[in-house]
Amino acid sequence: MKKFVLTIAREHGSGGRIIGKKVAERLGVKAYDSELIKYTAEKSGLSEEFVGNIETKKPTSFLYDLYLNAGTMSIYDQAYIAQSNTIRELAALDSCVIVGRCADYVLRNEESCIKIFIRASMESRIDRVVNVYKETDEKSAERFIKNMDKKRAYYYNYNTQMEWGKSRNYNMVLDSSYGTDPCVDAITAYLNGIMG
Amino acid sequence: MKKFVLTIAREHGSGGRIIGKKVAERLGVKAYDSELIKYTAEKSGLSEEFVGNIETKKPTSFLYDLYLNAGTMSIYDQAYIAQSNTIRELAALDSCVIVGRCADYVLRNEESCIKIFIRASMESRIDRVVNVYKETDEKSAERFIKNMDKKRAYYYNYNTQMEWGKSRNYNMVLDSSYGTDPCVDAITAYLNGIMG
Numbered sequence: 001m002k003k004f005v006l007t008i009a010r011e012h013g014s015g016g017r018i019i020g021k022k023v024a025e026r027l028g029v030k031a032y033d034s035e036l037i038k039y040t041a042e043k044s045g046l047s048e049e050f051v052g053n054i055e056t057k058k059p060t061s062f063l064y065d066l067y068l069n070a071g072t073m074s075i076y077d078q079a080y081i082a083q084s085n086t087i088r089e090l091a092a093l094d095s096c097v098i099v100g101r102c103a104d105y106v107l108r109n110e111e112s113c114i115k116i117f118i119r120a121s122m123e124s125r126i127d128r129v130v131n132v133y134k135e136t137d138e139k140s141a142e143r144f145i146k147n148m149d150k151k152r153a154y155y156y157n158y159n160t161q162m163e164w165g166k167s168r169n170y171n172m173v174l175d176s177s178y179g180t181d182p183c184v185d186a187i188t189a190y191l192n193g194i195m196g
Numbered sequence: 197m198k199k200f201v202l203t204i205a206r207e208h209g210s211g212g213r214i215i216g217k218k219v220a221e222r223l224g225v226k227a228y229d230s231e232l233i234k235y236t237a238e239k240s241g242l243s244e245e246f247v248g249n250i251e252t253k254k255p256t257s258f259l260y261d262l263y264l265n266a267g268t269m270s271i272y273d274q275a276y277i278a279q280s281n282t283i284r285e286l287a288a289l290d291s292c293v294i295v296g297r298c299a300d301y302v303l304r305n306e307e308s309c310i311k312i313f314i315r316a317s318m319e320s321r322i323d324r325v326v327n328v329y330k331e332t333d334e335k336s337a338e339r340f341i342k343n344m345d346k347k348r349a350y351y352y353n354y355n356t357q358m359e360w361g362k363s364r365n366y367n368m369v370l371d372s373s374y375g376t377d378p379c380v381d382a383i384t385a386y387l388n389g390i391m392g
Contacts, residue, residue, distance in 0.1 A: 166363075172368065183389075187382070
């Protein structure tokens, strides 16, 4: 198979992360998520915790205004740039899967980059955050999921000036409501067809 | 494999029709397109040519107003209803693939209905309409394609009150710019994963 980079963006609770890991396992390549955070933290001098959370942490407007007025780059922008450099370096090394972190946008000019977005019905996402991730209870689940999506969309749209989840930005938008395995099968087959 | 109905909507020039035919061949089921037109014409008393063209023929507002003012159903609405009945009858018979004709909307409450939308880059669509379909020349191709999409979107949005091509309406939105075969592979794998 030719060298490729597969990027996976995902709605919260859609199982996108586990789909990325399974595709990587099946194709015998690395899936980057926590390693990416670690490398970025090492290079930028920021903490792993901070880098790990930038995707869902919105800069407060007060702090952000302070940075802008001081004419310096905000710590969020610094983290984003360090992370983008890490993504480009890892993508240049070998075939791999990268989950989240605007990787589809960072690698938009790479011909070998195949971009996936995973979505699912609210019902199956509630089931996953309550029973698999155990992040919240059934009552608060929908509000919790919508809040996470809002943060991811804000982060993506702010950094890319594009629209998170819009099908034209991806090669495949896939519904995982029927389970993660059919998605793994579909992505692997598509990638084999293109790169095989 | 469990009984299924696969609907394929598509941008003009994306190769969606041929993808539908190939998937049907691979799974050993029927792909409905011209048969659907024939059955609908037989049942409704409308001509095959008229039924075949409703997807891209917009009713003129003058004629349409006349129908509405007369308190009768327009010939377009009659054709749409006859076609929807045909789709429901065929879908009840056996597993099959149905291309276009708002079939995803008509069968929206069928649990066994998997909904696909095929899109592609403008570059690859131009290549297909000029060199494969031979519908127009290179110079007029982009305008021709956009016009066809506009008509399909109008037809879909008018009849369904939903948005044509919006990823939330489909289980899979797939980019065929890399060729039709990777799409056939991905759809077949996804369907096998769900229904197999």
